[in-house]
Amino acid sequence: MEERPPSSPRVAWEESGAPQERRSPPEPYEVTEVQPLRADADSLSLSEEEEDEEIGEYEKAAMDKIAYILKITEKNEALKMVFLESVCTICRGDDNTGLCDRVALFCRENNLAEKVKELLEDEPVDQLCTAVRYQAMLAIAALSEVKAIAQEEILPLLNACFKAVFYLPPEEDLDIHLYSHTLRAMDSMLQMLLLSHCTSSNEELRNILEVLTRFTSTQNKTVQARALNRIWKLSYFVTRGFWQESFAKFVPPSQRTNIICMTLEAIGECSAEDREWASLMLDVVLRDPVSWMMDVPEILEFIWRNLGSNSTSLQPTLYTVLDVLTNQFPRDVLISVLTDLPHSDSTTLDIWKRMLSLAENSECILDVLCSVLQDQELCGIFNVTTAELGLLRLTLIHPTEENLQELCKPALLQRLLKIESLPLLWLVLRGLVLLSERPETAIGIRDLLPDVMETLRFANTSIALKASKISRNVMTHVGKREARPIVVELAEKLLPLFSHVSSEVREGSILLFKDVMEAAVWWQKRNMRKTVHRGLLPLLFQMSDETPSVAEASGEALVRCAKFLRWKELKRQAKRKGKMEIKECLLRQDRQTANEYLWLSLPYLQNSQASLRYEAVEFIGLALQHSGHQSREKLNVICSALQPLRGDAHPAVRSVATGVIQKCQGQKAEPTRRRFKGLCCWPC
Structure with missing residues (x-):
């Protein structure tokens, strides 16, 4: 015969096994320091002896x-809740050391920590319908x-807790009130574990973070985010x-960079609350970069990848x-x-330019940069000599007359213009801009203009601006006669x-x-006529x-x-x-x-411009009238x-656009009408 539950004033619990004063999760609160758990049922003013006696009976x-519940094999939700609430009750004693020892002994003898772990492991990870986890x-x-x-x-207990919560469906599919309180209860639990097991070596903190970082390494983004959130809040605590x-x-060294990147x-992506916690974590990182930012290539690659994305909200933080x-x-x-970064990528150049702006205000960084530009291993990578690459240091220091004369070495600069690296190429062009601004050195680099313009193959705005500026400066200083070749x-x-994304370009x-057309002489004009003809339409459109x-x-x-073309009507x-x-x-x-x-x-x-x-579209409509009949395939295009x-x-x-499309469709129908008309006129 099954044993009856112990005698208690609360008959309802004896009969049904259901909890009596079921408490819903508390209202939201800020996670700060964990306060010791205390009894909240006794509000009467009792003498010290009466209070000890009352607490003893309540705990008993x-x-x-x-x-009683431990003897029941199959436990429903009500029994689970009674069990967990009772565990909290017996632990809510005062500072009586003897009482705490007796409670701890009872808990260990009955293996209560293991029983709580088993309850967590029994919870379904595909739903959150009860407050058992909380x-x-x-x-x-x-x-x-x-x-x-x-x-x-x-550690096994922590692992069970994290699995039971982190692998739940996304929060939009959950009871958000219960889910939020469960997470807050987890944060409080972690803090209490730290306070209760604090040692001089802080081994408990290391253990908790070791378990959490395992979850940040999973492929499941939801799990990653939840584990990372716990780390942020622990760091704050x-x-x-x-x-x-x-x-x-x-934090395990292998996981520090991972945490930085996910933070x-x-x-850039998460909710306002999580963004606040992430910012606090980032502040921890930036205040101790020596400990956190050890893996420079990995962090730099993350910055490069995200700066190159379409999102601009994260850019200030990344910089x-x-x-x-x-x-x-x-x-x-x-x-x-x-x-390590892609040599010909525009984002790589953006990062490089940001670093150069720091070098301009830091002698230390500038000295390091000049040293790097004479690094033999780096010269080997780009197949240049230390004398050639070292020349670029002159583009970083004050442009005195002596420095510019040393920099004006066209043969070396021509070799450097062929480097397939935007950061280094940008330095070469930077030096050429300085040389092009002075008449005496501009003449020396005149023959480099075709090589300068060849850098436009990278389709980079910064490079294009410098190439355009160098060419215009040289054309201005050397005169038409010297520019003719x-x-x-x-x-x-x-x-x-002409249609570059940058208005300056x-x-x-x-x-x-x-300027180039004005500099050409009669024997060059024949070769240039075709180029000038090709420039007419773009220039017409750019007038808008x-x-x-x-x-x-x-x-x-x-x-x-x-x-230039001697076209009087067009000129007028x-x-x-x-x-x-x-x-x-034109047509x-x-x-x-x-x-x-x-x-x-x-x-x-x-x-991108509506006016163009x-x-x-208007020009296409006119061109369809002047170009005669188009094939059906061309009209479809x-x-x-x-x-x-x-x-x-x-x-x-x-x-x-609608009008021109209708015109195209009309032209496509014309051949059919002509054939039909021919059939109608066929002689009987």
Whole structure:
């Protein structure tokens, strides 16, 4: 016959096994220091002897409940909750050492820590429908307070806690109120474990972090985030408490970089609350970079990868981390940028430029950079001599007359212009900008302009700006006569820059194109005519550029083109700035030319500026009239290119695109109508 539950004033519990004063999780609270757990049921004013006697009876009843429930094999949720609440009850004693020892002995004899672990392991990880996990965390904290958990039980118990919570579905699929309180109970439990098992070596903190970091290494992003969150809050608790040692000391070295990277990701992506905790963790890292930022290449690669993404919200934080990393480990960072990051990537150059800005204000970093530029191993990687690479140090120091004369070595600079590394190439161009600004040195680098323009193959805005500036400076200083040997080659390389993403590059290249045409002599003009013809349509479109100075430069250059080509009608219309008349002028030449212009205008349909998209669509409509009948295949290509503009953000673009598409569709239907008309006229 099954044993009856012990006698108790609460008959309801005896009959059903259900808990009496079931408490819901408390209201949200801030996680600070854990306060010792205390009884909350006794509010009467009793004498000291009466209070001891009352507490003893209350605990005895809870112990009897625990003993009874332990004998039941299958426990429903109600019994589990009674068991866990009773564990908390017997541990809520006062500071009576004898009582605490008696409670701890009872807990150890009945293996209560193991029983709590088993309850956690029985919880389904695909749902959170009960408060068992929440109550289990409180029970573990209570057992820890009375030192009823053996040292060897702590790690398995922690592992069970983390698995039971971290592997739950995403929080949007859970009861958020219960889930939040469960996490807070876990944080309080971890803090109590630290306080109760604190030793001079802080081994318990090391053990907790070791278990947590295992979960940050899983492939499951939800698990990673939850484990990382616990680490953040532990770091806050530890750094505010009495721990005098670096928090990093307790994190496995192999996991420190991983924690930094996940913390940075969280700052850019997670909720406002988690972002706050992540920022606190990042502050811990930045205050102790020597301990945390040991793996320079790994951290640098993370910064590079995220700076190259479309998100800009994280960029200020990433640059802050880069600044600290550079100041702490200048040589390692400089070498890593040049050797570990992709050489021809624009983001690599952005990182390099940021570091150079630090070097300008730090003699230490500048000295290290000059030393790195004479590193033999680095020279071997880029297949240059130490004399050639060492020349670049002159681009970093004050440009005195003596330094510039030493830098002006065209043969060496020409070899350096062929380096396939944007950071080093940027230094070469930086030096050439300095040389191009002085007439006496600009003449010396005149023959390097084709090589300078060849750097445009990297499609990098910073490189393009410097190349354009160097070319314009040289053309200004050396005069037309000295510039003639290079004008034809230079003109060809300028055309792609007319539609560059940077308005500075667009304006500079157009003005330089104008200068190049003026510098050409009669025997060069024949070779340049085709290039100038190809520049007409881009210049026409750029007359509608949203940057006024670019639009103005385009109009002036178009006039110069017409003069170069001796095209009086185009020159007259370009001076009047009549865009529609210029379009008609270009298309009236012949059908073949009109057809060529039609296909050259298609790339402008994807231009970021609505004004240029409008001009391109309008021009295509006119070109269809002048170029004669197009094949069905070509009309399909044109319609496909125009189709996205039917949903353009600008009404004028949508309207004109719809009209041109209808015109294309009309042309496609014409051959069918002609064939049908021919059949109708067939003689009987």
